Amino acid sequence: MKILNDIAHSFRLLIINCSLLIKRSVFLVFVQKEFYHIFRDKRTMLILLGMPVVQLILFGFAITNEVKNAKIVVFDSSNDDATRRIARQLDASQYFSVVRYVKSQQELKQVFQDGNISMAVVFDERFNENLLHTGKAQLQLLTDATDPNTATQLVQYASSIIGDYQQELMEQNKVPYQIQPEVKLLYNPQMKAAYNFVPGVLGMILMLICAMMTSIAIVREKELGTMEILLVSPMKPIYIILAKAIPYLTLSSINLVTVLLLSIFVLNVPVAGSLFWLFLVSLLFILVSLSIGLLVSTLVNSQMAAMLVSVLAMMMPVILLSGMIYPIENMPPVLQWASNIVPARWYISAVKGLMIKGVGIAAVGKEVTVLCVMVVLLITVSMKKFKIRLE
Amino acid sequence: MLKYLLEKEFKQLLRNKFIPRMIIMFPILQLLIFPWAANFEINNINLSVVDHDHSSYSRRLIQKIVSSGYFQLTDVSPGYDRALQSVEKNKADVVVEIPRNFEKELEREGHVKLLIAANTVNGTKGGLSTGYLANIINGFASDLRQESGQASRASVVPAIDIVPYYRFNPNLNYKVFMVPALMVLVLTMLCGFLPALNIVGEKEAGTMEQINVTPVSKFTFILAKLLPFWIIGTIVITLSFGIAWLVYGLIPAGHLSTIYLFVLIYVLAISGFGLVISNYSDTIQQAMFVMYFFVMVLIMLSGLFTPINSMPAWAQDITLANPLRYLMQVMRLVYLKGSGIADMLPQLGALIGFAVLFNGWAVLSYKKKS
Numbered sequence: 034m035k036i037l038n039d040i041a042h043s044f045r046l047l048i049i050n051c052s053l054l055i056k057r058s059v060f061l062v063f064v065q066k067e068f069y070h071i072f073r074d075k076r077t078m079l080i081l082l083g084m085p086v087v088q089l090i091l092f093g094f095a096i097t098n099e100v101k102n103a104k105i106v107v108f109d110s111s112n113d114d115a116t117r118r119i120a121r122q123l124d125a126s127q128y129f130s131v132v133r134y135v136k137s138q139q140e141l142k143q144v145f146q147d148g149n150i151s152m153a154v155v156f157d158e159r160f161n162e163n164l165l166h167t168g169k170a171q172l173q174l175l176t177d178a179t180d181p182n183t184a185t186q187l188v189q190y191a192s193s194i195i196g197d198y199q200q201e202l203m204e205q206n207k208v209p210y211q212i213q214p215e216v217k218l219l220y221n222p223q224m225k226a227a228y229n230f231v232p233g234v235l236g237m238i239l240m241l242i243c244a245m246m247t248s249i250a251i252v253r254e255k256e257l258g259t260m261e262i263l264l265v266s267p268m269k270p271i272y273i274i275l276a277k278a279i280p281y282l283t284l285s286s287i288n289l290v291t292v293l294l295l296s297i298f299v300l301n302v303p304v305a306g307s308l309f310w311l312f313l314v315s316l317l318f319i320l321v322s323l324s325i326g327l328l329v330s331t332l333v334n335s336q337m338a339a340m341l342v343s344v345l346a347m348m349m350p351v352i353l354l355s356g357m358i359y360p361i362e363n364m365p366p367v368l369q370w371a372s373n374i375v376p377a378r379w380y381i382s383a384v385k386g387l388m389i390k391g392v393g394i395a396a397v398g399k400e401v402t403v404l405c406v407m408v409v410l411l412i413t414v415s416m417k418k419f420k421i422r423l424e
Numbered sequence: 425m426l427k428y429l430l431e432k433e434f435k436q437l438l439r440n441k442f443i444p445r446m447i448i449m450f451p452i453l454q455l456l457i458f459p460w461a462a463n464f465e466i467n468n469i470n471l472s473v474v475d476h477d478h479s480s481y482s483r484r485l486i487q488k489i490v491s492s493g494y495f496q497l498t499d500v501s502p503g504y505d506r507a508l509q510s511v512e513k514n515k516a517d518v519v520v521e522i523p524r525n526f527e528k529e530l531e532r533e534g535h536v537k538l539l540i541a542a543n544t545v546n547g548t549k550g551g552l553s554t555g556y557l558a559n560i561i562n563g564f565a566s567d568l569r570q571e572s573g574q575a576s577r578a579s580v581v582p583a584i585d586i587v588p589y590y591r592f593n594p595n596l597n598y599k600v601f602m603v604p605a606l607m608v609l610v611l612t613m614l615c616g617f618l619p620a621l622n623i624v625g626e627k628e629a630g631t632m633e634q635i636n637v638t639p640v641s642k643f644t645f646i647l648a649k650l651l652p653f654w655i656i657g658t659i660v661i662t663l664s665f666g667i668a669w670l671v672y673g674l675i676p677a678g679h680l681s682t683i684y685l686f687v688l689i690y691v692l693a694i695s696g697f698g699l700v701i702s703n704y705s706d707t708i709q710q711a712m713f714v715m716y717f718f719v720m721v722l723i724m725l726s727g728l729f730t731p732i733n734s735m736p737a738w739a740q741d742i743t744l745a746n747p748l749r750y751l752m753q754v755m756r757l758v759y760l761k762g763s764g765i766a767d768m769l770p771q772l773g774a775l776i777g778f779a780v781l782f783n784g785w786a787v788l789s790y791k792k793k794s
Binding site for chain 2: 219
């Protein structure tokens with residue numbers, strides 16, 4: 034009997050010791066477990082780390098709405114000094130390249146129908162004569178307006194080139210009342226699209242990895258039934274969640290660094306402001322995204338649902354309503370209002386300030402405050418929801 | 425055999441409480457919200473004015489700029505530095521600085537300079553807003569000339585009258601351009617993602633094992649997976665036509681049947697692509713991520729948001745291997761230009777090619793042995 038008692042006693046001691054040991058390191062073990070989950074899925078890892086690179090390169094080099102070397106044809110029935118000058122100046126600009134001169138209306142129509150031509154410049158007959166003697170000469174810009182955005186841009190650029198020519202003539206003729214605008218391009222004098230897209234890509238990637246991955250990782254445990262096991266472990270639920278969040282936090286920090294390095298060294302978009310604040314604000318945004326992921330995970334029960342919610346509620350609004358591609362100012366008021374609740378909108382705006390414009394943290398105070406409020410709100414709500422689910 | 429498999433697939437789809445709702449809600453939401461947001465028009469540009477002159481000319485110029493409709497006066501600053509601060513705080517996008525003696529010099533010297541400073545973080549917006557401003561200022565100058573009647577005294581003022589014609593879409597309606605392309609996006613999302621999650625879902629649930637021990641052939645299995653998405657695709661596109669017509673009043677200039685033909689082939693292709701991904705994946709999470717990655721790249725390179733023509737040559741070459749690009753073109757061609765099948769044979773060929781390729785691959789990559 035005594036021996037049995039002894040054994041029982043030492044057993045109890047062992048358990049106590051173990052539990053002490055566990056308490057200290059169990060959290061780390063949980064974190065380790067989550068890291069294993071990620072590291073052992075090579076394909077997902079590759080995509081998580083490779084996606085920012087591919088997206089940044091696409092956005093930096095391929096995705097642009099600026100018009101460059103648009104193919105235009107010229108129908109010049111006048112063929113004089115002025116028309117030749119204008120055609121040459123259009124061709125010389127970075128926006129247009131004249132690919133063909135047509136000789137008749139018929140040919141013009143044919144060329145247009147075949148496609149591939151963005152604009153046609155049609156000069157009136159006796160263009161220069163009219164211009165110099167009556168002061169009025171007409172030219173037509175025919176554009177393919179299937180894409181209205183490009184069409185308006187083309188007309189705008191062509192108009193300003195023709196306007197420059199007109200200005201030149203005026204100066205030669207000493208015409209009174211001339212106002213010469215001197216244009217200064219702030220922050221991005223070469224008007225590179227990357228300056229606008231880098232903050233957007235940052236917002237998109239961080240949101241995607243943190244929110245989507247966290248929600249799916251948690252829901253996955255629910256779906257597989259392993260969540261039950263985790264919840265009966267000696268860990269408080271909050272630590273379980275925290276343990277899930279830490280690996281994604283690490284991954285997103287790596288991504289943050291990759292994106293910044295790529296944008297500085299490959300896209301030549303410098304960080305004009307303070308790196309410290311840029312990182313801090315990014316960390317804040319990562320927290321917002323993590324808490325969104327947490328909230329989603331408490332709302333849905335299947336990975337499929339988590340994914341659909343993520344795509345519907347996160348990917349689309351981030352692309353659309355964050356000001357990344359489409360300017361927010363031109364949206365209908367309802368959507369402008371809706372864009373206020375998209376965290377990425379605030380983050381992207383803050384990054385544009387801190388990184389591109391190089392302003393101090395005070396100038397983006399509003400954005401930072403909004404993000405802070407969002408973090409607090411989201412965490413409170415999801416913690417409440419999480420407790421309910423445990424009962 | 426196929427009949428029973430199809431019955432199973434449909435029951436699984438319909439008994440899922442999420443998917444049927446999704447199939448209806450997703451197109452509706454997308455098509456109701458997207459076209460309003462997806463707009464590149466640049467107006468409502470926030471303007472900051474620094475007026476050192478406070479003359480009647482400077483006030484008239486400001487008035488003219490504001491009444492053009494492109495600009496909103498959001499800030500009046502005493503100096504350039506202060507104006508720059510409001511640009512930093514995003515209160516203003518463009519600064520116009522009118523120098524002291526603006527009016528006097530215009531009257532006396534006949535020419536004067538003024539400063540425009542534009543925020544070009546968004547290059548397109550910055551470029552267009554300075555362009556608009558230059559036009560307005562030119563207009564103001566010619567207003568002044570006409571009033572004073574001095575034009576007749578000097579030599580003739582050369583003025584070039586630029587008349588733009590917008591073909592195929594004279595009202596520059598951006599929605600006509602976006603809505604048909606958005607239908608492609610909706611189709612891709614639903615008919616691409618759902619198949620991608622389908623087979624791997626069975627793997628994760630363990631029901632794949634059961635299928636593997638039945639005499640169902642690889643081909644029949646893939647076919648049974650594919651057919652429901654054909655029907656989903658048809659429902660989605662019909663719904664989208666309805667919304668485009670009811671909400672935006674858009675009716676294709678060409679034949680509806682042309683679109684259906686292309687859509688049916690496209691759904692086959694993109695669902696096949698989803699199935700391939702599903703076959704290679706071990707977990708739903710993995711399938712989803714791989715799919716997300718590809719779809720993201722495909723969308724970016726499809727010409728939906730930004731024109732393919734403005735991409736560099738290498739990126740344009742990549743888009744040739746993008747099925748989205750072809751259907752996007754087809755949709756826009758049929759809706760805006762009324763093209764028929766004969767005009768779009770290359771696109772038809774490409775899509776059929778993709779459908780055969782992906783589905784063949786799906787059949788081959790499905791392994792019954794574990």
